[in-house]
Amino acid sequence: MSLIEVTLPKMGESISEATVLNWLKQVGDTVEADETLLEVATDKVDSEVPSPCDGIIKEIKCQSQDVIAIGSVIAVIEATGEVKVSSQKNETKTDHKKGPKPSKSNKSEFKLGTQDPDAFLSPLVVSIAQKEGLTIEEVQSIIGTGTEGRIRKSDVMNYVKNRKYPLPSKPQTQVVSNPNLFNYSAPQVQYTEGHDVIEEMDRMRQMIAGHMVYSKQTSPHVTAYVEADVTEMVNWRNANKVAFQEKYGERLTFTPLFVEAVTNAIKDYPGINASVDGTKVVLRKDINIGMATALPSGNLIVPVVKDSANKDLVGIAKDVNHLANSARENKLKPEEIQGSTFTISNVGTFGSIMGTPIINQPEVAILALGIIKKRAEVITTDKGDEIAIRSMMYLSLSFDHRVVDGYLGGSFLRRVADNLEAFSAQRAI
Structure with a gap:
């Protein structure tokens, strides 16, 4: 044995x-x-x-x-x-050095070093730092005991136990010449026992919170907006959804149309399909579209339509329906929520006109799609300007201004809108 x-x-x-x-x-x-x-x-x-x-x-x-x-x-x-x-x-009898071993942390190993602005902080570590009132700079000064010096949960907790000068429980005004030296700790929340309801975040909500904070602290967010006239797309979908399901056995929602439009826009502007690694920009060859989806618990998860550039509308619709159903039934597999290169969030599902989404790291942009609403619009026809009832939708793109400038972000966003507006009644299913 x-x-x-x-x-x-x-x-x-x-x-x-x-x-x-x-x-x-x-x-x-x-x-x-x-x-x-x-x-x-x-x-x-x-x-x-x-x-x-x-x-x-x-x-x-x-x-x-x-x-x-x-x-x-x-x-x-x-x-x-x-x-x-x-x-x-x-096998333990061969080479015990294979694979990283769990690091042990105790008081004698506690160290505080020079602040490393490039130190990677996991969502869990960021969440702990928030709860303990630590600044990101303070956490980045902790010497990590994980693989390649990574800062682990135990390192942060050990630091909290041993720090000699904890941050003040209330904000204090400091007179300094360098504004970067200002520290701020979250104000204490006041509540009434027996009157206010206190609920502990579930584990997924804590992780989402940490990931969102990490994203905002990592990427300088800029959000651009356009308005699209999607009347022809809505008319085409309404006219073909029954025939589409009868022919292919798949529901035709708006989401596959959004994924298709985004995919084609990425082909024209590949710089939006990227990640940042230090001072390097990683341009992704594959186009994998994440779609933010609500779980029965109310939390959000991002299943991924893989390789959408090489799929037709039927293939995209099949993936979208499968992922959405799996999310609702809590049956998503790990590989189905990994590897996204660009994310869309349909905030219109909840009645929102528009949104300012937070980038899904390590991506560099995320698109929010608002509710489709009918309203009177001035349009130009062969007879001149006329007032007509049109289906209108706002699109908002949050992008990482470290690597995506206004030209790229704006041009990509406009191309997505153009793709959504370009539907023809003669398009075959």
């Missing part, structure tokens, strides 16, 4: 750690290959970690609510059967 180290598997290109929700097995339990050992959560989705082999659990190296780095050893199994090829490299 051999001892097999079970490591936390990779869960997506932008995910580097996960929170242990609960163990379904304990030390001494017998397990079968592919049987679920534990449930973990990232800032995007909950996942199950399966056993790589038949055997007996000899050791569990993490507990519920621990934050574990991807690749860290989480358990040791004494194998009694065949081991999956992908897990052979995890």
Whole structure:
């Protein structure tokens, strides 16, 4: 028999750690290959970690609510059967140095170094910093014990316990020559016991909050607006939705039309399909459109239409319907919410005229689509100017001004609107 180290598997290109929700097995339990050992959560989705082999659990190296780095050893199994090829490299009797080991943090290891403005802070770390009244600069000064010096939850909590000069509980005015030296801690919230209702954020809401704060602190947001006359698109969809479903077995909502218009605009302005890595701009070859979707809990998640540039309207509609249904039923798979390169948010679903969306990191832009409303508009016809009832919609694009300037952002936004306006009654389904 051999001892097999079970490591936390990779869960997506932008995910580097996960929170242990609960163990379904304990030390001494017998397990079968592919049987679920534990449930973990990232800032995007909950996942199950399966056993790589038949055997007996000899050791569990993490507990519920621990934050574990991807690749860290989480358990040791004494194998009694065949081991999956992908897990052979995890045998403890071979090389214990393979894969990052969980870092231990205690008071003697606490360090504070020079502030690193490029230090990556996970949504979880940002959320903790908010709760503890820490500034981002203060957190970036903590020496991380994670892989490549990454700042982990334990590093922040250790710092909070050991800092000699905690930030004041109330804002204080400072007279300094450098405005960047001003510190501000969140004001204390006053409430009445037994009168006001206090609700703890659920785990997903906390992660969303951390991700949103991180995005605003990372990207200088600029929002541009255009108005589109989508009368022809609305008429075409209404005239063809029944035939479309009968022919292809898929519902034709407005979302596939939005995804198609955005995809074609990205082809014309590929600079909007990018990410920022330090001083480098990563231009994405694939076009993967994320679509912000409400879950039954009220939280939002962003399932992704992959490779939309190589799909026709039928293929896009099939993906959109599948992802939307899976989101409503809480059945989205980890790979279905990863890899987006550009995101759209249909705020019109909730009756909003327009929105100022927050960029879905590490993307550089996000598009909000407002409600489609009929109103009287002045249009130019062969007979001259006339007043007609038209279906109008506002589009708003928030973009990262570090790499997207007004020309690119404005031109891309206008092209999306043009694509939505260009529908012809003769377009075949």
